[in-house]
Amino acid sequence: MKLRYKILGGIFGVIAVAIVALGLVLGYDADCPPAPDIAEGAETMKGVTYRCYGSADVLVYGDVEKPVPADDEVLVKVHAAAVNPLDWHYMRGTPYIMRLGSGIGAPKDERLGVDFAGTVEAVGTNVSRFKVGDEVFGGRSGAFAEYLVIPKDRALALKPSNVSFEQAAAVPIAALTALQALQDKGDLKPGQKVLINGASGGVGTFAVQIASAMGAEVSGVCSTRNVEMVRSIGADHVFDYKKENFTDSGNEYDLIVDMVSNHSLSAIRSVLSEDGKLVIVGGASGDWLGPLMRPIGAMLQGPFVDQELFTLLARLKQSDLDLLADMMEGGRVTPVLDRTYPLSDIAEAIRYSEEGRARGKIIVSVP
Numbered sequence: 217m218k219l220r221y222k223i224l225g226g227i228f229g230v231i232a233v234a235i236v237a238l239g240l241v242l243g244y245d246a247d248c249p250p251a252p253d254i255a256e257g258a259e260t261m262k263g264v265t266y267r268c269y270g271s272a273d274v275l276v277y278g279d280v281e282k283p284v285p286a287d288d289e290v291l292v293k294v295h296a297a298a299v300n301p302l303d304w305h306y307m308r309g310t311p312y313i314m315r316l317g318s319g320i321g322a323p324k325d326e327r328l329g330v331d332f333a334g335t336v337e338a339v340g341t342n343v344s345r346f347k348v349g350d351e352v353f354g355g356r357s358g359a360f361a362e363y364l365v366i367p368k369d370r371a372l373a374l375k376p377s378n379v380s381f382e383q384a385a386a387v388p389i390a391a392l393t394a395l396q397a398l399q400d401k402g403d404l405k406p407g408q409k410v411l412i413n414g415a416s417g418g419v420g421t422f423a424v425q426i427a428s429a430m431g432a433e434v435s436g437v438c439s440t441r442n443v444e445m446v447r448s449i450g451a452d453h454v455f456d457y458k459k460e461n462f463t464d465s466g467n468e469y470d471l472i473v474d475m476v477s478n479h480s481l482s483a484i485r486s487v488l489s490e491d492g493k494l495v496i497v498g499g500a501s502g503d504w505l506g507p508l509m510r511p512i513g514a515m516l517q518g519p520f521v522d523q524e525l526f527t528l529l530a531r532l533k534q535s536d537l538d539l540l541a542d543m544m545e546g547g548r549v550t551p552v553l554d555r556t557y558p559l560s561d562i563a564e565a566i567r568y569s570e571e572g573r574a575r576g577k578i579i580v581s582v583p
């Protein structure tokens with residue numbers, strides 16, 4: 217065998233061993249350690265923690281240390297939180313590649329939850345944007361708890377008085393995702409045709425309303441039981457995916473926002489206008505590379521097609537939260553709420569989210 221083939225073979229062997237080793241390391245689940253002791257004299261609150269990856273059985277509801285705001289932080293008494301698929305991705309540590317950030321073997325951050333709404337309880341000395349008593353909503357890790365601290369310049373906004381804490385808690389991740397898909401990636405203009413695949417879920421119910429508020433002609437895809445709900449929140453046309461396939465419709469859309477990823481890229485492109493845009497939000501499942509396959513496919517095809525294929529990673533952006541607050545205040549967006557669970561039943565709330573059948577948002581009420 218020629219030397220260069222031996223060298224190439226050696227390189228491929230090393231890469232293969234490295235990939236297998238990385239897979240073993242990332243897929244390793246450490247045992248659940250006992251809860252650490254609470255510091256003597258520290259104030260406590262009820263909160264949800266997890267110290268190992270796994271099903272909702274790893275979630276622990278109990279006493280944890282109440283956070284104390286630093287000079288540039290706001291302490292919020294949480295009244296309501298909302299569940300997102302992101303929460304159980306963190307809980308399970310899947311897809312495994314995310315453990316490079318969330319912790320290998322066990323989570324680095326034992327708190328869970330992001331979306332919340334509540335009342336400002338205290339502010340640090342450097343905080344002027346908020347005052348004690350303000351009703352606020354936002355996104356910050358650790359939202360499944362009675363109290364939460366948020367740096368003053370992070371995703372925190374005043375709650376409009378015409379929406380409840382439960383409605384406001386429903387907003388951050390799902391509505392920011394919908395807004396950023398339609399506005400930032402999709403560059404949606406009044407009169408354009410947009411299709412929302414997954415219109416009845418957390419992100420979809422916001423996407424339908426925001427697209428409609430932006431003056432677009434909105435088509436939503438959902439199952440039979442949700443057709444009326446999706447129509448009622450502003451969809452001009454509804455595809456019942458149990459009876460028809462939107463990729464066979466012969467229609468042409470300027471923008472498709474895809475929360476489900478259940479059709480091939482070529483099928484989706486066949487119903488996109490020549491210079492249309494696809495925004496991939498989620499849907500594909502799998503512990504390993506499954507969720508990455510659609511974005512990778514779009515990245516590989518993108519340079520060779522006229523249509524634009526984007527993958528969205530939503531950001532908790534302060535100015536977008538303010539915009540959503542305005543939209544709620546003006547009645548252009550009203551969060552669609554599904555079930556509400558007490559914080560102590562967080563495991564049930566997460567199990568329900570994992571079923572993938574939510575109609576709008578799943579809420580957690582915090583006593």
Ligand SMILES: NC(=O)c1ccc[n+]([C@@H]2O[C@H](COP(=O)([O-])OP(=O)(O)OC[C@H]3O[C@@H](n4cnc5c(N)ncnc54)[C@H](OP(=O)(O)O)[C@@H]3O)[C@@H](O)[C@H]2O)c1
Nearest residue numbers: 301393414416417418419439498499528529530572573574
């Ligand atoms: N990229 C990002 O930054 C980002 C941000 C947020 C969320 N995501 C991802 O986006 C996806 C959606 O999130 P979500 O919060 O909206 O989830 P969700 O609320 O759990 O979505 C559930 C909804 O999906 C509907 N659905 C299921 N199969 C469908 C199908 N074949 N066609 C149309 N609708 C279908 C269900 O309706 P039926 O029960 O009637 O089928 C249900 O109403 C998830 O994968 C999530 O991880 C990504």
